[in-house]
Amino acid sequence: xxxxxxxxxxxxxxxxxxxxxxxxxxxxxxxxxxxxxxxxxxxxxxxxxxxxxxxxxxxxxxxxxxxxxxxxxxxxxxxxxxxxxxxxxxxxxxxxxxxxxxxxxxxxxxxxxxxxxxxxxxxxxxxxxxxxxxxxxxxxxxxxxxxxxxxxxxxxxxxxxxxxxxxxxxxxxxxxxxxxxxxxxxxxxxxxxxxxxxxxxxxxxxxxxxxxxxxxxxxxxxxxxxxxxxxxxxxxxxxxxxxxxxxxxxxxxxxxxxxxxxxxxxxxxxxxxxxxxxxxxxxxxxxxxxxxxxxxxxxxxxxxxxxxxxxxxxxxxxxxxxxxxxxxxxxxxxxxxxxxxxxxxxxxxxxxxxxxxxxxxxxxxxxxxxxxxxxxxxxxxxxxxxxxxxxxxxxxxxxxxxxxxxxxxxxxxxxxxxxxxxxxxxxxxxxxxxxxxxxxxxxxxxxxxxxxxxxxxxxxxxxxxxxxxxxxxxxxxxxxxxxxxxxxxxxxxxxxxxxxxxxxxxxxxxxxxxxxxxxxxxxxxxxxxxxxxxxxxxxxxxxxxxxxxxxxxxxxxxxxxxxxxxxxxxxxxxxxxxxxxxxxxxxxxxxxxxxxxxxxxxxxxxxxxxxxxxxxxxxxxxxxxxxxxxxxxxxxxxxxxxxxxxxxxxxx
Numbered sequence: 310x311x312x313x314x315x316x317x318x319x320x321x322x323x324x325x326x327x328x329x330x331x332x333x334x335x336x337x338x339x340x341x342x343x344x345x346x347x348x349x350x351x352x353x354x355x356x357x358x359x360x361x362x363x364x365x366x367x368x369x370x371x372x373x374x375x376x377x378x379x380x381x382x383x384x385x386x387x388x389x390x391x392x393x394x395x396x397x398x399x400x401x402x403x404x405x406x407x408x409x410x411x412x413x414x415x416x417x418x419x420x421x422x423x424x425x426x427x428x429x430x431x432x433x434x435x436x437x438x439x440x441x442x443x444x445x446x447x448x449x450x451x452x453x454x455x456x457x458x459x460x461x462x463x464x465x466x467x468x469x470x471x472x473x474x475x476x477x478x479x480x481x482x483x484x485x486x487x488x489x490x491x492x493x494x495x496x497x498x499x500x501x502x503x504x505x506x507x508x509x510x511x512x513x514x515x516x517x518x519x520x521x522x523x524x525x526x527x528x529x530x531x532x533x534x535x536x537x538x539x540x541x542x543x544x545x546x547x548x549x550x551x552x553x554x555x556x557x558x559x560x561x562x563x564x565x566x567x568x569x570x571x572x573x574x575x576x577x578x579x580x581x582x583x584x585x586x587x588x589x590x591x592x593x594x595x596x597x598x599x600x601x602x603x604x605x606x607x608x609x610x611x612x613x614x615x616x617x618x619x620x621x622x623x624x625x626x627x628x629x630x631x632x633x634x635x636x637x638x639x640x641x642x643x644x645x646x647x648x649x650x651x652x653x654x655x656x657x658x659x660x661x662x663x664x665x666x667x668x669x670x671x672x673x674x675x676x677x678x679x680x681x682x683x684x685x686x687x688x689x690x691x692x693x694x695x696x697x698x699x700x701x702x703x704x705x706x707x708x709x710x711x712x713x714x715x716x717x718x719x720x721x722x723x724x725x726x727x728x729x730x731x732x733x734x735x736x737x738x739x740x741x742x743x744x745x746x747x748x749x750x751x752x753x754x755x756x757x758x759x760x761x762x763x764x765x766x767x768x769x770x771x772x773x774x775x776x777x778x779x780x781x782x783x784x785x786x787x788x789x790x791x792x793x794x795x796x797x798x799x800x801x802x803x804x805x806x807x808x809x810x811x812x813x814x815x816x817x818x819x820x821x822x823x824x825x826x827x828x829x830x831x832x833x834x835x836x837x838x839x840x841x842x843x844x845x846x847x848x849x850x851x852x853x854x855x856x857x858x859x860x861x862x863x864x865x866x867x868x869x870x871x872x873x874x875x876x877x878x879x880x881x882x883x884x885x886x887x888x889x890x891x892x893x894x895x896x897x898x899x900x901x902x903x904x905x906x907x908x909x910x911x912x913x914x915x916x917x918x919x920x921x922x923x924x925x926x927x928x929x930x931x932x933x934x935x936x937x938x939x940x941x942x943x944x945x946x947x948x949x950x951x952x953x954x955x956x957x958x959x960x961x
Contacts, residue, residue, distance in 0.1 A: 618660065733769060796820035817854075858955075878899075915950045
């Protein structure tokens with residue numbers, strides 16, 4: 310899964326400053342005079358402008374200024390004179406359409422090269438923002454001096470580096486060049502300035518930036534450290550050789566000492582692996598009884614679990630690159646091997662082709678730029694392959710992350726996407742050295758995705774480009790790419806039969822509250838294949854996962870990374886039969902709701918309450934009613950959940 314932080318999207322229009330009011334928390338270090346006057350020595354602002362300043366500084370100042378020149382977005386001085394309120398309102402509420410259809414919008418998008426997220430701004434709030442921009446711009450007073458940044462050193466530097474790895478690098482990259490989130494290298498962040506960066510870290514922004522300060526994930530002290538850290542040059546971590554990887558290998562239970570058949574009498578194919586993110590653990594549950602069977606120590610912040618082809622083993626990959634092998638056949642699930650193949654990782658999968666069941670496993674690295682292949686039963690390292698290469702547009706890269714890996718069920722192939730480069734490649738694990746044998750130019754900044762219903766086509770999100778891409782793995786060719794919305798994030802996606810369009814797939818979005826359904830049935834419905842056929846404004850922005858099951862009437866989706874707390878705690882379901890969003894509801898009063906997993910039979914859905922005091926909520930899928938809530942002291946920040954059978958067979 311992809312639990313991540315992002316800084317704000319660059320706004321691509323003069324009107325982009327307008328946004329919605331929200332529960333405010335002051336920026337660390339801001340004094341009470343911040344919302345009293347335009348600047349020192351200027352006339353006091355009107356009441357409307359004071360309200361507008363609070364909105365502007367919370368949501369707009371990370372990209373824009375008033376009278377200080379362009380930042381990463383345009384300077385908004387006199388915007389009310391250049392554009393009428395009707396135009397500004399249209400742009401703010403539907404910037405996607407305006408940058409496609411309006412001539413001025415097209416010019417602005419071309420100039421600033423990024424798409425802003427839609428904002429639910431009311432007319433009174435828009436008036437307040439425009440009042441502040443007009444009065445601040447007309448004051449003629451010198452801007453307040455920028456808050457300088459401090460070069461961190463020693464313990465402060467190490468602490469900030471750790472926070473960046475834990476909260477930021479997944480979206481912005483180890484070297485901060487950007488991907489799912491924008492570039493935040495010093496050339497950009499020093500234009501933003503310390504105060505604007507703090508604003509973004511505290512309050513978040515529409516389009517995916519979580520409000521780390523407001524929700525208590527980062528303290529004021531940590532926010533101040535990070536605002537300084539990302540204005541410094543990024544430290545470049547070292548490489549990791551095969552010999553270094555071998556030195557980390559631990560075989561805890563030799564193959565000869567493991568059971569030859571399942572010892573447990575439980576229905577182990579209906580086990581669930583639940584990630585306890587901040588505890589560095591994975592809990593194994595019996596899906597029938599809901600009983601906790603084991604807690605396995607794994608790498609930091611496990612990202613995903615994958616079941617081996619037979620389902621006997623879980624592979625757990627931590628963000629620290631540690632790979633853990635968990636045997637599910639003993640009476641108590643047991644950790645049998647571990648190894649560290651990367652310093653930073655997100656992806657793993659086993660060999661699934663006939664004759665290769667459980668024999669090999671591949672780990673994809675975020676850093677260094679490589680993938681690593683291991684023995685599937687012992688995790689003994691076998692080979693590394695460097696994936697640093699120019700991007701599809703010719704840019705020379707210093708960072709190229711393996712973002713997702715999906716194993717073919719038909720051929721000895723792993724489908725691997727290379728995030729920054731924009732290639733989807735095929736790795737043939739039947740060949741010596743496990744080489745890349747095919748390479749397809751798709752779109753830059755690839756992220757996550759999965760199979761269509763036939764398991765022939767791979768569909769991946771290029772979320773910084775607002776597109777899905779499709780590759781035909783059987784014919785080994787790139788098929789197409791198409792826009793869906795701002796930052797699609799499907800997880801593995803959701804395959805189901807639509808009453809009108811045949812087989813379809815679905816994605817939600819990080820950057821806007823939008824569920825999109827697109828055709829995925831080129832055999833029977835070629836006229837609709839790889840085209841958006843339905844879309845709905847639903848849920849919240851900041852969605853990470855969409856999930857269904859062949860036996861379910863519903864498609865479930867979340868919005869845990871939304872800037873508004875109420876949106877982070879809700880669940881929404883789409884009705885396949887009626888072709889409409891059925892309902893949304895709040896599932897918790899704290900934390901965030903994220904990730905869905907069905908049981909083996911498709912009758913129950915497990916949902917995570919992502920919080921320090923975490924929860925697992927189990928719903929009856931047919932009735933959409935809660936049937937079990939698990940809340941224990943050891944249930945720390947549960948995120949992804951993975952059913953053995955569904956994960957082994959790619960049921961989604």
